[in-house]
Amino acid sequence: MRSPCTKLKINRRRLLLGMSALATAASFAQSRGLAESSGPPSLTDPVSHFMFVSRVLVPHELDRSVGHRIHGAFSDVEEDFDNKIKELQDLIIKTSPVDVEHFMPTLTDIKQKNTAMKIISAWYSGVVNGKSKDHTIGFESSLMYKVTNDVMTIPSYAKSAPNGWNSTAVSLLNMPSF
Amino acid sequence: MPSNLSSDVIIVGTGVVGCLIAEQALDAGFSVLMLEAGPRVSRDTIVENYRNLPPRLRNHWNAPYPPKPWAPHLETRTESEGASYLDLIGPNAKAYEQGYVRYAGGATWHWAGICWRMTPDDLRLKSLYGVGRDWAFSYDVLEPYYARAEHAMGVCGPRDPALQWPPNTTRSRPYPMGPIPFGPGEQRLTDVAATIGMQNLPAPQARNSGVSFDGRPPCCGNNNCFPVCPIAAKYDAATALPRIEAKGGKIITNAVAYRVETNSQKKIEAIHYFDPNKTSHSVSGKIFVLACNGIETPKLLLLSANEKNPHGVANSSDQVGRNMMDQPKLVADVEMTEPLWTGVGPVQSSSIMNTSQGDFRRDYAGAMFRMENMARSTLGGLAALEKGLYGKALDQEIRRLSACTARLTVEHEPLPLSFNRLTLSDKKDWLGLSRPRIYYDVGDYVRRSATQYTVPLLKKLAIALGATDIKISPEFLHSDHIMGGTIMGNDPVDSVVDADCRAHDHDNLFLPGGGAMTTGGSGNSTITMAALAIKAADAIVGQLNHG
Ligand SMILES: Cc1cc2nc3c(=O)[nH]c(=O)nc-3n(C[C@H](O)[C@H](O)[C@H](O)COP(=O)(O)OP(=O)(O)OC[C@H]3O[C@@H](n4cnc5c(N)ncnc54)[C@H](O)[C@@H]3O)c2cc1C
Ligand code: SF4
Numbered sequence: 001m002r003s004p005c006t007k008l009k010i011n012r013r014r015l016l017l018g019m020s021a022l023a024t025a026a027s028f029a030q031s032r033g034l035a036e037s038s039g040p041p042s043l044t045d046p047v048s049h050f051m052f053v054s055r056v057l058v059p060h061e062l063d064r065s066v067g068h069r070i071h072g073a074f075s076d077v078e079e080d081f082d083n084k085i086k087e088l089q090d091l092i093i094k095t096s097p098v099d100v101e102h103f104m105p106t107l108t109d110i111k112q113k114n115t116a117m118k119i120i121s122a123w124y125s126g127v128v129n130g131k132s133k134d135h136t137i138g139f140e141s142s143l144m145y146k147v148t149n150d151v152m153t154i155p156s157y158a159k160s161a162p163n164g165w166n167s168t169a170v171s172l173l174n175m176p177s178f
Numbered sequence: 179m180p181s182n183l184s185s186d187v188i189i190v191g192t193g194v195v196g197c198l199i200a201e202q203a204l205d206a207g208f209s210v211l212m213l214e215a216g217p218r219v220s221r222d223t224i225v226e227n228y229r230n231l232p233p234r235l236r237n238h239w240n241a242p243y244p245p246k247p248w249a250p251h252l253e254t255r256t257e258s259e260g261a262s263y264l265d266l267i268g269p270n271a272k273a274y275e276q277g278y279v280r281y282a283g284g285a286t287w288h289w290a291g292i293c294w295r296m297t298p299d300d301l302r303l304k305s306l307y308g309v310g311r312d313w314a315f316s317y318d319v320l321e322p323y324y325a326r327a328e329h330a331m332g333v334c335g336p337r338d339p340a341l342q343w344p345p346n347t348t349r350s351r352p353y354p355m356g357p358i359p360f361g362p363g364e365q366r367l368t369d370v371a372a373t374i375g376m377q378n379l380p381a382p383q384a385r386n387s388g389v390s391f392d393g394r395p396p397c398c399g400n401n402n403c404f405p406v407c408p409i410a411a412k413y414d415a416a417t418a419l420p421r422i423e424a425k426g427g428k429i430i431t432n433a434v435a436y437r438v439e440t441n442s443q444k445k446i447e448a449i450h451y452f453d454p455n456k457t458s459h460s461v462s463g464k465i466f467v468l469a470c471n472g473i474e475t476p477k478l479l480l481l482s483a484n485e486k487n488p489h490g491v492a493n494s495s496d497q498v499g500r501n502m503m504d505q506p507k508l509v510a511d512v513e514m515t516e517p518l519w520t521g522v523g524p525v526q527s528s529s530i531m532n533t534s535q536g537d538f539r540r541d542y543a544g545a546m547f548r549m550e551n552m553a554r555s556t557l558g559g560l561a562a563l564e565k566g567l568y569g570k571a572l573d574q575e576i577r578r579l580s581a582c583t584a585r586l587t588v589e590h591e592p593l594p595l596s597f598n599r600l601t602l603s604d605k606k607d608w609l610g611l612s613r614p615r616i617y618y619d620v621g622d623y624v625r626r627s628a629t630q631y632t633v634p635l636l637k638k639l640a641i642a643l644g645a646t647d648i649k650i651s652p653e654f655l656h657s658d659h660i661m662g663g664t665i666m667g668n669d670p671v672d673s674v675v676d677a678d679c680r681a682h683d684h685d686n687l688f689l690p691g692g693g694a695m696t697t698g699g700s701g702n703s704t705i706t707m708a709a710l711a712i713k714a715a716d717a718i719v720g721q722l723n724h725g
Contacts, residue, residue, distance in 0.1 A: 057568065059569060059570075099569065100568050100569040101568075101569045101570070101571075104568055104569075116568075117566060117568070120563075120568050120572070121563045124559055124563055124572070124576075125233050125559060125560060125563060126233065127232045127233055127234075129232075134232035134234075136229075136230050136231065136232050139229040139230075140229075142233070142559070144233075144555055144556070144558070144559025144560075144562075144563075144576055145555050145556075145559070147555070147559070147573050147576040147577050147580070148521075148553070148555045148558070148576070148577055148580045148581065151362075151519050151521070151522060151581070152401070152519070152521035152522065152553040152554075152555050152580060153399055153400060153401040153402075153521060153522070153553055154553075154555075155236070155400070155401050155402045155552075155553055155555075155556070156225060156228060156229060156400055156401075156402040156406075156408050157400060158398040158399065158400050158409075159398065159399040159400065159401070159522070160398060160399055161398065162386075162387075162388050162389070162395075162396035162397060162398055163358060163359050163387060163388040163396070163397070163399075164398075164399070165359060165361055165399050165522045165523055166359060166361075167359070167360045167361055167362045167364070167365035167366075167522075168362060169362040169366070169517055169518075169519050170362075170517070170519065171517075172517050172574075172577055172578060172581055172582070175573060175574070175577065
């Protein structure tokens, strides 16, 4: 199978990220393969495809173990989820977007757009909404907390030493990198 | 198998009020048995419950505390859950959606820990302003009990008398710890409020400031005081339970008291309770304390009605369940252009109190103003996602909504009004016991305050903060301070308990806590409940020593 990366003309950072995702996926699958002595080749691993798409939709460092949980939850609540991912992946390969800002407007199919937005939402909020119940797949890993983590505590996690905070207000523009 | 245990002191309820009395009685050498309706749950279970909630439920403070079928409490996650326990009626039913949990340790599990004392004037509303009632005693009588309560619960507060509350009074003891530092939001509020004559004071709070206290660690700013402090830096009564047991106290959990039995001498003889198998047991003792909180205590007294006590136990005055109070609250959600940055330090750490006092109280209620200091990243994150944003725009909007929004609140002092009444609903709970039905109308005194005084002031404060958008709640909400249902007074004709929280009708029955409060004041009430509990404990120990 051809690597989803081969036709991409994406920027250097994204390319490196994409490659490292696939490398991680491959080494993950290899080590599993070694342990299990059989199994699908690395790039048929649906989580790798999901991570590949996620890395275009969410321009931050993404933890594969969290991705694994998000993918699992979506597979439970969304019919045919892996095919939806495949469609998004094919589009990414076809359009070679520079970033998510360029990719989203190319999604003219509302269903594809919804799938993309749900994936973004899951990474940020840590929850996958099902029909009858919500699946919480992360707490401190939710990206919405990282956006303000230079100032605000992730609720229930310690911010500092005892009385170690102060009243300095930080600029909105100092966006943390994560 | 039904059992019948006995003890010098029987205490129903393991909240802060019950625990303070239990420890004092044990320290004085008396045996103590506590009945607790709810389960005993470890702190890490509650933290885990909280972290596993979907984010839209993380601001429902009761959500990490699923009730047991036999010990229901109000749940707010859905409308139908909300209607499933408290049967609330009246024009301001919403303002009585009390968020207590029936768990061992009670509602301090998820309180914010703010501890404002009442002022000398708060206790004399009738004689000063011709409204409400006067308390059975003056502030000077209560002051030493406040100081003892502050030391029992570990209340930190400012050392500078100019920043202490109430103003112009003498404290018998300093706070056991110094103040908690402000984060950027509370500092900004303080500076801005000062420009319009409002003094934002560092709040006295039952939180360990900079040092360990009572075997609990110092606050590290986890900003999770409600729904649970993960490290017990904030006082909660659950931390007292192992100590009570170490001193010899016995605690029976999942034991729902449903009847108080009196004898022909009008003494309490036994308390009957159900276990989760619906088997009835009873306990007997010399002194009985009902510390189930301001709703559950009057409910239990009314449930105990029989031929000897046709209107319920301790109710010859017909005041049990009347005068239900809480501080009716309005909230303003504001948006600003500049970042305010709440969420640094504890979830609440300051309040404006000087707005609660003054001659205007002849006409309308005083009020406390404050700002929630909760981290708004969950709210900001969900709201930005709702807008369908992605990429850099999503990050910028989350940061903006988290930093540049705030919730201001105003809590009005209530008057004891006899029509605000708890009765027994014809709707039953899982055990077949009547649920509490509560009629609630905030009254004209509060409504006038909102229109003439507090809402204009709330808007002024928001504008001074730089608000570009202000949304004020369309109706009054609850503040979770349940008061009045077993009101204190010197005259048995129109009150339920005396100055020591002893029932006028039964000299071995004590009903301490919020129910006994004669008026509510504007500040958070638990420190007053705790002070009354300690006063009652002195009387209980005195009575046992002499009787
Ligand atoms: C979200 C929130 C924030 C708050 N923040 C503040 C604050 O900052 N400052 C402040 O002053 N106050 C605050 N409060 C209020 C404070 O929590 C209460 O005033 C206080 O906990 C009351 O203590 P208590 O011991 O009287 O009752 P509770 O803590 O309610 O304890 C009563 C106990 O009795 C048990 N019980 C009830 N019925 C029975 C029965 N039939 N048989 C056996 N046991 C029974 C219950 O399970 C419970 O354990 C807050 C409350 C909430 C909900
Ligand atoms: S800020 Fe954190 S450590 Fe401090 S009391 Fe609140 S939850 Fe506990």
